[in-house]
Amino acid sequence: MDFIQTIILAIVQGVSEFLPISSSAHLILVPKLGDWVDQGLAFDVVLHLGTLSAVIFYYRHSIGEIIVAFFSKNPNADVNAKLGWGVIIATIPVGIAGLLFKGVIEDNLRSPEVIAYATLLFGLLLGLADYLNRKRGAFKADIDWLDMLIIGIFQALALIPGTSRSGITITAALLLGFGYKLALKFSFLLSIPVIVLSSLLIFVDLYQTPEPVNWIFLATGFLTAGIFAYLTLYFFIKSLEKISMLPFVAYRIILAAVLLAFF
Template sequence: MDWFQVVFLALLQGLTEFLPISSSAHLILPSQLFGWVDQGLAFDVGVHIGSLTAVMIYFRQDIWRMIVAWTSSLVGRGSSTDSRLAWYVIWATLPAVVAGFIFESAVDHYGRSILVIAGATLVFGALLWWADFSRTEVRPLEKITLKDVIIIGLAQAVALIPGTSRSGITITAGLMLGLNRQSAARFSFLLSIPVILGAGLLKGLELMKTGTADEWTMVLSGTVLAAISAYACIHLFLKWLDKVGMLPFVIYRMLLGFVLLGVYFII
């Protein structure tokens, strides 16, 4: 990679990881459309660490309360809203873990085509619009139930398909279940922590086995840029969410999906 690609891909990862527009699709597309070489395993690990750092710093107070409450629940000191939320994040992560072990190789083989990305972008973009348009918004995050968590977790497992968007599909599920926008988004972001951590650890282990010839200055720069852009993205998304809703992201997904179909069938 050259420095332009480093900056572009790091910012792209940070901005798209938490928006409902699919970061995996956007990281696959440059190589598909521009013929760029793969960014390399070390860079991939680096930008995931950047995204993870951003979400953990942003939600540091929530995370600390959840850890303390969850630890207390383990030693029989009772249950609280924070301990239940911590357990819910764990339960909602399990379907994605199971699906990853079963379907990862198939997704890597069949799911990286422009046609698959375009189809998932359009279908799940339309579903996001419907969920936001028909939302009831009757419950805050404190009222989330185990049934809600299981459904959101199953929805997250579908995000293995590039173009689906992990944040998009989990927010969609949350809205359909009656969570308000802020609650659906915040749970989606909290749910991203174990997923990104797990993906980063797996890629890190693979990196240790294979070694790398990557330029570490570029990797570190990508990590920092991804962290800064991801933090800004989370902050602005939550700030503007109630004002703009999901429609801008739905419109973007529709445009992107049809452009990709044009690329696939015409070029």
């Protein structure tokens, strides 16, 4: 892997991590299309940590409020505390599914064909959720326990490459009756423990199969992924009310068609 590949993969990860287009799919496909050698486990960890730093920095004030409310004397009465519980509860299904099916997914579900069909199917589901959401006159203002669990179950589907973790959790939130603002906020906060857990799993694999480390490439990848992830978060959240999910649904349909045509 050279410096240009490092920059390209970091930008791909930073931009696609929080957009509903599947970062894992793009990180699998870009090296395949470029006929590049595998970037290695250490680089994958660093890119994930870069995007993690971006979402933590973007929501730093909300995270602080959630932590304070979570450990207050009466956390059940506070919306921020419920968000904290929601992040924990909605993470459980994907954590269990990841531990149970990690090997199966890596061995059988990382093909371009699977990515194409998942991209198409869940893209259409996102379009349906967005259409129904825009027909509503009012939205839920709070997340209850059942909502948390349902969104968590949907999130487990993101283990299938091509699904998009942010895409499927936003889809679930929209189907449950949440507006864009709360749907995105919960989805992106939910990414924090998921990125941490996935990075820990990669660390285990990395420990078992040590590989040479190029610290300059790793530092470049971390900074680039973090910067582009933050910019993506900022502009995505600011512009979504105006553009809706339609451009991302269209992109997923086109991407799926290209994949099916070429692979």
